[in-house]
Amino acid sequence: MSHRSRSVTLLNASYEPLGHVDFPKAVRMLFRQVAVVEEGDETRRIGPHPWPRVLRLVRYVFQAWLYREAAWHRGGVFLRDKHRCAYCGAKATTVDHLVPRSRGGQWSWLNCVAACSPCNARKGNRTPEEARMPLRFASPRVPLVGEIVRERRAA
Incomplete structure (x- = not known):
């Protein structure tokens, strides 16, 4: 059995994906009534519930960490800039320093x-x-963690 088949997708009450939980945790969430089955296998049951594939939380969980500034990392620069060159718009393969490192950048x-x-x-x-060589956008910015997470999921 693969890892994905033992995990259950978890959605927030607003249907936003939150990630995955392992199967035993999903069952505990169902019986504690903090989640409901959004998608399940009706041919198999866990007590009164269908075998869960996708759970949705009953109450909305605010994820404050998504609204913090992201820590800098090279891969994040590519995600923020959508893998496009800041000068010409072609596929980006390198990270460029606006103020060169040799000048204290x-x-x-x-x-x-x-x-x-x-x-x-x-x-x-x-x-x-x-x-x-003007930039294609006004100036670089510090992205939020949520923006980086969304771009990573989309990639």
């Missing part, structure tokens, strides 16, 4: 953008203004 959300290799090489050790 930091590894941070506000100083890094996704870029394709040709644009990154063309910009070189210069700022976008010096290289006459």
Whole structure:
């Protein structure tokens, strides 16, 4: 039996996906009446409930952690910029520093953008203004954890 077949998808009361729980936890949630079966196998039963595949929480769970600023990481830059070059819009394969590291530029959300290799090489050790390579968007921003999670799920 695979890991996915033993896990049950969990939805918030608003039908937003929250993730997966293992089968024993899903059964406990059903019998504690904190969740209901949204999708199940009617041919198999756990007491009065169909065999759960998807559970929905009875009460909405506010996930405050989704609304915090995300910690910087290289993969997050690609997700924030949707894997597109900040200069030309092509598929991004590298991370570029707006203020080059040799000039004190930091590894941070506000100083890094996704870029394709040709644009990154063309910009070189210069700022976008010096290289006459304007960004396709106003300026980099710090994303929320929820934005990164949604982009990761969509990818």
